[in-house]
Amino acid sequence: MNEYQETYEKEISLIELMFYCLKKWRWIVTAMLVMAVLAGGYKYRATVKDNAAKREAELNSDIKGENQKKEVVTNPNIEYYELAIDNTQQNLDTMKDYIDNSVIMNLDAYHLNTGILSFYIHADNANDAMLGNLMAAYKTFATDGRLAEALQAAGSKMETSEVQYLIKFDTEELSATEQNANGDATSTVLIAGSQKKPTVFQVQITAENEKKCKTYIEAAEKAFNEYSQELQGKISAHELELLSTAQTERIDRDIESYQTNVLYNYNNQFSSLKTMQSDLKTLKEQEGETIVVGNEVAYASPVTAAVKYAIVGLVLGAFLAAFVLVVIFLMSGRLESTDGFREEYGMPLLGQVTKQDGKKRIFGFIDKWLVRLQEGAYADITYEEQVKIAAANLKAAAKEGDLKKIMLAGTIAKEEAEAFRAEFAKELDGITLSGYERIVFQASALEELDSYDGVLFLEKQGTSYSKMIKKERALAADRDVKVLGAVVL
Secondary structure (H helix, E strand, O other): OOOOOOOOOOOOOHHHHHHHHHHOHHHHHHHHHHHHHHHHHHHHHHHHHHHHHHHHHHHHOOOOHHHOEEEEOOOOOHHHHHHHHHHHHHHHHHHHHHHHHOOHHHOOOOOEEEEEEEEEEEOOOOOHHHHHHHHHHHHHHHHOOHHHHHHHHOOOOOOHHHHHHOEEEEOOOOOOEEEEOOOOEEEOOOOOOOOOOOOEEEEEEEEOOHHHHHHHHHHHHHHHHHHHHHHOOOOOOOEEEEEEEEEEEEOOHHHHHHHHHHHHHHHHHHHHHHHHHHHHHHHHHHOOOEEEEOOOOOOOOHHHHHHHHHHHHHHHHHHHHHHHHHHHHHHOOEOOOOOOHHHHHOOOEEEEOOOOOOOOOOOHHHHHHHHHHHHHHHHHOOHHHHHHHHHHHHHHHHHHOOOOEEEEEEOOOHHHHHHHHHHHHHHOOOOEEOOOEOOOOOHHHHHHHHHOOEEEEEEOOOOOEHHHHHHHHHHHHHOOOEEEEEEEO
8 A cells, every 4th residue: 555645735945946046147147148138239229220210311301490300209118127127026025025924034133042062972983984974964964954853843833944044063163262142252162073083063053032942952952862873873883972051142143144135135126126216217207208300309329228228138137037947946846955855755865965067167166155055064075975874874774674675766867877876885785786777667677676675766956856756656655665765966
C-alpha cells in the first residue's frame, strides 16, 4: 500500500524568490539594456524623422502670420510612463505588505533577546577528518531547518523559514568582548578549538521576547543532545558537552542591516514612483500644445529624447525581466529550493552537494557573493566534504534496516548522475550501490526495483521536476521498497 500521501501545500518564500531572481541578474541586465537600446533608438529615429518633416514643411511654406500652419504636440511616451508607474505601484504594494506583516521586519534590532549556547565536542579517538565531519553535521542540523522545526514546535508562531533566519552558527573564535543593547562591552570567554579543526561551536538564537528566548534555549539544548545520539554511529563516537548558556539583550546588526535594506529598497522605489508621476504630469500638461510650422518651428533634440526613452526602457526592462523570472519560478515545476524538502516529497534530504563550475564568467565574483549571502558559511564546505556528509547520512539510514543493496535512481541525465555515483560509492563501505537508473522512464529499471533492499533518489536543483520526484517516490512506495531519502546536486 502507498503510505505516502501528498498533503503538503508548498509555501513560497519571498527571500527564496528574491535570491532566485538575483542569481539571474545577467538576464535582468540584458533585458534592461535591450529595452533601453530599442526605446532610445526608436525615439531618436522618430525625432530625427519628425524634425526633417518640420524642416521640409518650413522650406516649402510661403504662408506667414495668421495663415501659418500649426501642429499639435503629441507625447507617445505617456503610455510607457503609465505602464511603468502601474508596475512600480504593484511592486510597492507587495513590499508594503511584507514590511507590515513580517515578524522579522517588526523586531527591534536594538533590543533583541538573544540566547547563546556554546558546545564542545569530545572525540579523543577522532582524527581531523572525523572532527570536520562532526562539525559539518552539527552545522547542517542548525542551518537546514531541523533546529528551526524544533524551536517552532516549542511554541513559536513564526513560520519555519523565519525562525531559521534567527539562528546563527559559528565555529570561529569570537572576540573577547560583545556589545549589549546600551553599547557597553560585556566580557565573553570561549574555549578555542584545535588549530586544524575546531571542536567548539556556538549557536545564537534571537527571540521575540525574554520568555520565548528561554524556551528556545531549552528546546535547542534538547534538540542538539538528541541529534548527538543519532551521530554516534553515523560518523564517530563522541560526547557533546554544553559549555555554557547565556541570555542577554543585544543589538543584532544583521537584522538591522536586513531591515534597513528592505526599507531602503522600498523608499527608493517610492521615490522613483514620485519622479515618474511628476514627469507624467508634465507630459500630460504639454499634450495638445501647438507649434507653428514656419519661421518659428520648434525642433526637438534627438539625443535628449532618446536618453529619456532609454531610461524608461531600463526601468521597463527590469520589471519585464523580473516578471518573467517570477512566472518561471512559480510555473516551471522544477526543484528550485531544498527548503521544506521532507514535507513536500515525504522523504529525508540526506545531503546537498554543490560542485563549483570551473568556468570563469565575467563578473563571476557577483555570483559567488550572492551564493555566500544566501548560504552563509555553508558555502565554504568543500565538494568532497559534502559528499562525505551525504554518504554518512546514507550509511546511517541503511544501518537501521540492515540494508546492503541499494538502487540509485532519479530523473536527471545519466552521464551526470554516473559521475557523481563513482565518487559517492567510494564512501559507502559495505553497501552495494547500483548503476544510476530512471525508474520513471524505464520499465526494466522499475522491474528490478523489487530486488533491492532500498532506493536512494538523486535529483538536481533547477533541473529535476517536482512532479517526477513525487511520481518516483510513489512508485517505490507502491512496491514496498524502502526509500532512504534523496541527495540533491
